[in-house]
Amino acid sequence: MSPHFGARLAAAMEERGPLCVGLDPHAHLLADWGLPDSAEGLRTFSRTVLDAVTGECAAVKPQSAFYERHGSAGVAVLEEVLQACRQRGVLTVLDVKRGDIGSTMGAYATAYLADGAPLAADSVTLSPYLGYGSLRPALDLARAGGRGVWVLGLTSNPEGADVQLVGDPPVAARVAAAVAADNTGLMPFGDIGLVVGATLPRTPAELGIDLAATGAPVLAPGVGAQGAGPEDVARTFAALRERVLVPISRGVSSAGPDPEGLRALARDWSARLQRALGS
């Protein structure tokens, strides 16, 4: 049986550090790169970033929205990106933030987490805000295939607190407790990750959320364009530094289209993150 996603992620982070490069082909970035805002522009952007950063990061995170913007032609490019990552052995976090009633969730799960699906990824982002239990079909299919999921906990945007911090214990703490139960026994960490922004004004511990107890890897967005830096990652995730995967998108792709510039900036972020996290 192949290793579970948490073990594969741990191995990739051990080898290449905590950086995850995001693929978010914003219209303004395509323009800055001198590319058309079209499927062809997405293709060139994605290939260029992927070629430049393969080997410099533990994973890549394509954001589906920027591909969907161009309809079926854009989604075809996303399929190519995922296929290229599979061929290169690059771990993928497909950022789709899906969440729906359980029966529909089963279809989303098949779309992103089934062997042979055109959009199959190593892991996918999910929203638990229709109820954590509604994600079960995706959690089960991911685990059966050695894949993973990232459940939104405390998101990097300030508006997230309106939902995630309601109640005592806060909603996000209840999500974290459910993740902890599902990760029981998986080493070195589980296949169900939590998304916790690096931009939070208060740390999870200060909010009464014991991330270390969840056994979850943490996806910590917000570094670079959203204002957080490596020291914020180190401060926010003090007790679980070896489990934090840090996605940076605009903070890397702003160096394009020059591949050397992209690679140099990815290396620089990676070195700064590793220094801050003491890894």
Ligand SMILES: O=C(O)c1cc(=O)[nH]c(=O)n1[C@@H]1O[C@H](COP(=O)(O)O)[C@@H](O)[C@H]1O
């Ligand atoms: O799940 C995510 O990746 C995510 C969660 C979150 O709380 N905040 C957040 O910014 N993201 C995603 O992370 C990426 C951030 O992009 P940059 O700010 O350019 O690095 C975008 O694709 C967001 O959709």
